[in-house]
Amino acid sequence: MDLNICISGAAGDGVKEAGELCGRIFADLGYNVFIYQEYQSIIRGGHNASVVRISDKKIHSHRKYYELLICLEDYIYRMHSPYLRGDVIFDSKFSCEGIGIPMTEIVKEEHEPMIFRNAASIGALSAYFGIDFDTVEVMFRERFGEKAEDDIVIAGSAYEYYMKNYSPKMEIKRNGPGKKLVSGAVAVSEGMVNAGLEYYYAYPMTPASPVLHYLVRRKGVVAYQPESEISAISMTVGSAIAGKRSATGTSGGGFALMCESIGMAGIAEIPVLIIEAQRSGPSTGMATYSGQEDLEFVLHPSHGEFPLVVASPYSIEDGFRMAGELLNLAWKYQTPAILLTDKHLVESIETASIDENSVKKQDIAIIDRSEEIVKRYRITESGVSDYAVPPAIVKINSNEHDEFGLTTDDAEIRKKMHEKRMKKDKLIEREVSDSAYHLFFRGQECIVTWGSTFGAVYEVAEELGYRVAVIRYMRPFIPPKLRKAVVVESNYTGQLAKMLREKADIEVESILKWDGRPFTPEELRERLG
Amino acid sequence: MLKKIEWCPGCGNFGILKAFNTTVEKLSNSGIDRGRIVVVAGIGCHGKLPDYVELPSFHTIHGRVLPALTGIKLANPDLFPVGFSGDGDAMNEGLEHLLHSAKRNTDVTLFMHNNGVFGLTTGQFTATTPKGVRTRTTPYGNPEEPLNPSLIALVSGATFVARAFAGDMKQLSEIMFEAVMHKGFSFVEILQPCVSFNNTWDYYRKNVKKIKTPENFSDAVRISIDTLNTGIIYRTERETFEEAMMRTK
Numbered sequence: 200m201d202l203n204i205c206i207s208g209a210a211g212d213g214v215k216e217a218g219e220l221c222g223r224i225f226a227d228l229g230y231n232v233f234i235y236q237e238y239q240s241i242i243r244g245g246h247n248a249s250v251v252r253i254s255d256k257k258i259h260s261h262r263k264y265y266e267l268l269i270c271l272e273d274y275i276y277r278m279h280s281p282y283l284r285g286d287v288i289f290d291s292k293f294s295c296e297g298i299g300i301p302m303t304e305i306v307k308e309e310h311e312p313m314i315f316r317n318a319a320s321i322g323a324l325s326a327y328f329g330i331d332f333d334t335v336e337v338m339f340r341e342r343f344g345e346k347a348e349d350d351i352v353i354a355g356s357a358y359e360y361y362m363k364n365y366s367p368k369m370e371i372k373r374n375g376p377g378k379k380l381v382s383g384a385v386a387v388s389e390g391m392v393n394a395g396l397e398y399y400y401a402y403p404m405t406p407a408s409p410v411l412h413y414l415v416r417r418k419g420v421v422a423y424q425p426e427s428e429i430s431a432i433s434m435t436v437g438s439a440i441a442g443k444r445s446a447t448g449t450s451g452g453g454f455a456l457m458c459e460s461i462g463m464a465g466i467a468e469i470p471v472l473i474i475e476a477q478r479s480g481p482s483t484g485m486a487t488y489s490g491q492e493d494l495e496f497v498l499h500p501s502h503g504e505f506p507l508v509v510a511s512p513y514s515i516e517d518g519f520r521m522a523g524e525l526l527n528l529a530w531k532y533q534t535p536a537i538l539l540t541d542k543h544l545v546e547s548i549e550t551a552s553i554d555e556n557s558v559k560k561q562d563i564a565i566i567d568r569s570e571e572i573v574k575r576y577r578i579t580e581s582g583v584s585d586y587a588v589p590p591a592i593v594k595i596n597s598n599e600h601d602e603f604g605l606t607t608d609d610a611e612i613r614k615k616m617h618e619k620r621m622k623k624d625k626l627i628e629r630e631v632s633d634s635a636y637h638l639f640f641r642g643q644e645c646i647v648t649w650g651s652t653f654g655a656v657y658e659v660a661e662e663l664g665y666r667v668a669v670i671r672y673m674r675p676f677i678p679p680k681l682r683k684a685v686v687v688e689s690n691y692t693g694q695l696a697k698m699l700r701e702k703a704d705i706e707v708e709s710i711l712k713w714d715g716r717p718f719t720p721e722e723l724r725e726r727l728g
Numbered sequence: 729m730l731k732k733i734e735w736c737p738g739c740g741n742f743g744i745l746k747a748f749n750t751t752v753e754k755l756s757n758s759g760i761d762r763g764r765i766v767v768v769a770g771i772g773c774h775g776k777l778p779d780y781v782e783l784p785s786f787h788t789i790h791g792r793v794l795p796a797l798t799g800i801k802l803a804n805p806d807l808f809p810v811g812f813s814g815d816g817d818a819m820n821e822g823l824e825h826l827l828h829s830a831k832r833n834t835d836v837t838l839f840m841h842n843n844g845v846f847g848l849t850t851g852q853f854t855a856t857t858p859k860g861v862r863t864r865t866t867p868y869g870n871p872e873e874p875l876n877p878s879l880i881a882l883v884s885g886a887t888f889v890a891r892a893f894a895g896d897m898k899q900l901s902e903i904m905f906e907a908v909m910h911k912g913f914s915f916v917e918i919l920q921p922c923v924s925f926n927n928t929w930d931y932y933r934k935n936v937k938k939i940k941t942p943e944n945f946s947d948a949v950r951i952s953i954d955t956l957n958t959g960i961i962y963r964t965e966r967e968t969f970e971e972a973m974m975r976t977k
């Protein structure tokens with residue numbers, strides 16, 4: 200089974216929520232679900248869509264064409280009809296060919312605000328698929344607890360109306376034990392928490408904000424919104440200096456503001472994790488749309504030379520794993536790490552199988568007592584010195600410094616200290632060499648991709664007989680050994696392709712897209728064919 | 729072990745360092761170990777201070793002392809984070825951090841060396857340089873009116889505001905001690921002569937006045953407006969940022 204349902208309406212219609220609720224029903228029934236949220240930077244009006252893909256196979260992407268469209272506004276119907284390959288269920292407050300349900304009337308009868316039409320659409324959709332109403336009820340109760348009653352009544356009325364006037368088009372049966380839905384934002388957050396995150400500072404910026412929204416409610420983590428991204432990263436550094444694992448997150452614009460501090464963390468050898476969730480740029484760009492345009496920028500975010508880790512997760516499950524991996528790496532090697540992700544990964548929701556045990560906090564030795572000044576920056580063979588925090592007398596310095604952290608411009612000390620720091624790059628490279636990229640399938644030809652674009656690639660590659668290499672680590676960059684590759688990514692200039700060509704001498708052919716919308720399998724099939 | 733001091737002979741910073749060392753002594757005698765006093769300094773002549781004290785320290789980048797102090801305090805409320813900023817470092821680059829730190833009443837202390845000039849970069853005007861003054865970047869006179877740091881801290885919600893003079897070590901170290909001990913955000917503006925680019929020794933020696941801490945906020949505002957008034961200008965108590973945040977953990 201493979202279904203693609205689009206729920207669409209104006210901003211303020213509760214479309215995002217409806218998509219999630221629809222996904223929950225199918226996840227509860229044991230199906231694999233992927234939910235893509237498309238919305239505009241508008242609070243009311245405009246156009247929002249939630250595309251819910253359901254399959255009995257593992258999926259990491261939505262599709263372009265829908266088997267069912269749920270539509271709450273007529274002007275929105277016109278926007279979506281080109282992608283419709285099946286039925287439409289609509290609010291019969293407007294006229295349209297298809298399955299009309301008097302959603303507005305049902306909601307009015309119950310004296311509820313119009314946003315409850317989303318519950319009506321869930322009722323109608325469940326009837327369409329012949330899903331037992333009990334399943335719907337249980338889902339609402341699990342989601343809203345005591346507040347679920349109003350939703351259940353409205354969904355029930357729409358369900359009954361459907362059953363009276365139409366007949367179910369399918370009979371969806373349970374497909375195994377229920378599955379859990381996880382968003383990219385939650386996966387990344389929990390990955391950090393598993394690796395010991397205690398403090399998170401972030402200034403709101405789409406699409407990174409869902410991480411902040413989640414963590415401010417997460418017990419065990421102090422999450423705070425300061426006055427700017429510069430403040431956010433400075434606080435992150437401060438908390439790390441005091442010995443606590445901390446992180447910050449933003450999108451391209453906010454990341455630009457953090458740049459000076461990233462180099463500071465580099466020379467001062469302070470572990471910080473920065474999440475950069477890309478959107479369509481440059482500048483304000485398209486705030487609520489996805490892209491992969493920041494790779495080159497993020498690889499070199501600050502002046503001077505310092506060890507830095509940059510990596511990008513390719514799925515929601517990988518987001519969990521990588522967030523933990525990077526926080527552990529940052530601490531082990533006392534240097535900044537950047538988790539480069541994108542709107543499509545952070546804001547999408549999937550029945551991801553998160554393996555809690557795949558991420559554990561790797562403790563490092565921390566000196567927290569001393570009689571005199573600690574040699575915080577002791578020159579060691581490996582380049583890694585002992586981490587120390589107050590109340591030990593430890594001197595952290597953004598200026599070049601000696602082993603005690605005292606400022607210096609001595610040529611010999613500078614030479615040694617800079618070399619000591621830079622040596623850590625080699626250790627990091629050795630440590631991540633096995634997880635630098637992941638390989639899938641067999642095939643003569645290879646597709647190379649990164650980030651959320653993997654979802655669509657994964658799906659068509661097998662069918663078209665390609666091998667897939669998905670790059671996880673961009674710094675250190677350890678490319679797969681290939682002669683030729685088709686490189687798929689969401690930008691105009693082919694940033695990963697350029698790296699593969701220049702650093703690995705791979706003959707590349709690029710498939711690119713920069714319209715803010717993630718690749719769909721259909722689109723990719725056409726472009727590869 | 730510590731670095732040799734690099735300030736110009738006669739610089740007001742010597743007085744500030746000496747007063748701070750006295751304060752650290754006093755804090756130690758009150759049971760606060762040196763390791764718990766964490767110094768954060770910005771970039772400028774003032775910013776060299778961490779190299780001259782045997783305390784935990786963080787010499788951060790220009791203008792970002794306050795959020796670093798906040799991150800440290802929130803992560804370990806047992807510490808006493810103490811910041812040193814210049815007028816450039818607190819009133820030019822990163823001014824927003826002062827307003828927000830005062831507003832959130834984070835339990836840290838900021839000592840601001842106000843020498844009316846960018847010292848380290850050799851004498852350009854700052855946000856506290858008086859109107860008309862010729863500096864390296866205002867050869868025809870500063871076209872702008874100056875900011876009043878103490879007044880800004882006060883109206884932004886700082887719960888401890890003081891002004892002191894680098895030439896009066898007794899008063900300065902007393903204020904420093906009170907500031908560090910104060911629960912909540914403490915801001916101390918220190919009038920600091922810069923012998924190389926803005927030598928105000930004679931002017932301050934002749935003109936600074938000592939005030940008694942006023943009873944209420946409006947008197948404090950009035951007193952802070954006269955930039956030659958020194959002493960504890962305002963002191964009050966309210967819930968700190970750390971207390972409020974820890975309730976959510």
Ligand SMILES: Cc1ncc(C[n+]2csc(CCOP(=O)(O)OP(=O)(O)O)c2C)c(N)n1
Nearest residue numbers: 771772773774790814815816817846847848
């Ligand atoms: C981002 C940034 N911009 C500019 C500088 C150059 N800079 C170094 S110190 C300084 C001004 C310092 O003035 P102030 O804070 O008043 O310190 P003072 O030297 O007077 O003690 C400037 C602009 C810098 N280090 N970083």
Ligand code: SF4
Nearest residue numbers: 736739773847922923
């Ligand atoms: S330049 Fe001015 S502030 Fe800097 S050390 Fe010399 S006298 Fe002091």
Ligand SMILES: [Mg+2]
Nearest residue numbers: 814815816845
């Ligand atoms: Mg100055």
